[in-house]
Amino acid sequence: GAVVSQHPSWVICKSGTSVKIECRSLDFQATTMFWYRQFPKQSLMLMATSNEGSKATYEQGVEKDKFLINHASLTLSTLTVTSAHPEDSSFYICSARDTGGKYNEQFFGPGTRLTVL
Amino acid sequence: AQSVTQLDSQVPVFEEAPVELRCNYSSSVSVYLFWYVQYPNQGLQLLLKYLSGSTLVKGINGFEAEFNKSQTSFHLRKPSVHISDTAEYFCGRGFNKFYFGSGTKLNVKP
Numbered sequence: 001g002a003v004v005s006q007h008p009s010w011v012i013c014k015s016g017t018s019v020k021i022e023c024r025s026l027d028f029q030a031t032t033m034f035w036y037r038q039f040p041k042q043s044l045m046l047m048a049t050s051n052e053g054s055k056a057t058y059e060q061g062v063e064k065d066k067f068l069i070n071h072a073s074l075t076l077s078t079l080t081v082t083s084a085h086p087e088d089s090s091f092y093i094c095s096a097r098d099t100g101g102k103y104n105e106q107f108f109g110p111g112t113r114l115t116v117l
Numbered sequence: 118a119q120s121v122t123q124l125d126s127q128v129p130v131f132e133e134a135p136v137e138l139r140c141n142y143s144s145s146v147s148v149y150l151f152w153y154v155q156y157p158n159q160g161l162q163l164l165l166k167y168l169s170g171s172t173l174v175k176g177i178n179g180f181e182a183e184f185n186k187s188q189t190s191f192h193l194r195k196p197s198v199h200i201s202d203t204a205e206y207f208c209g210r211g212f213n214k215f216y217f218g219s220g221t222k223l224n225v226k227p
Binding site: 041042046111 | 160161217219
């Protein structure tokens with residue numbers, strides 16, 4: 001299957017700072033990428049859908065000004081957690097979908113563990 | 118709203134025993150269901166999916182699931198588990214946007 005990478009795999013930051021997480025599709029072009037958040041012992045919750053060249057679509061209850069998403073190329077989407085606070089500590093997972101190629105499913109990255117002190 | 122319920126948060130089982138992980142979904146006109154597995158420190162990996170056709174879906178690693186419309190269920194089964202099957206399993210639904218259940222941790226004991 002296709003490979004999706006995330007960077008960094010883990011990050012610790014101070015409260016009030018911003019953190020950028022990258023999601024890359026390594027061997028296919030992803031017109032659509034998705035960002036999820038996973039709390040301990042809970043499921044993945046879809047945060048937003050990122051479409052290349054257009055604004056992201058956020059799920060209800062997700063603050064778009066806090067979680068900035070940019071999908072500037074067909075292989076890269078970034079999630080920036082602005083002015084992070086301890087409650088933003090979580091596991092963030094991205095997935096990428098190749099709607100035009102031989103794959104028509106979502107491929108998931110390994111996740112990024114964010115800890116805000 | 119589209120929802121998926123995984124009834125068991127943890128399932129302990131001995132090696133070589135059969136296992137069933139339960140999943141129920143809220144009914145709707147069209148249903149696209151799947152199971153993903155998450156091994157420690159790894160990304161989610163697709164086990165199997167159902168969109169239409171045969172209600173018995175075979176996936177990777179010897180897993181299978183049966184779509185039951187009357188019961189609104191999509192339970193995952195394996196006739197004989199291995200230690201290496203220890204992982205967290207997520208049932209979900211959706212075609213473009215995915216919605217996941219709360220996950221079931223399968224713990225295979227020797």
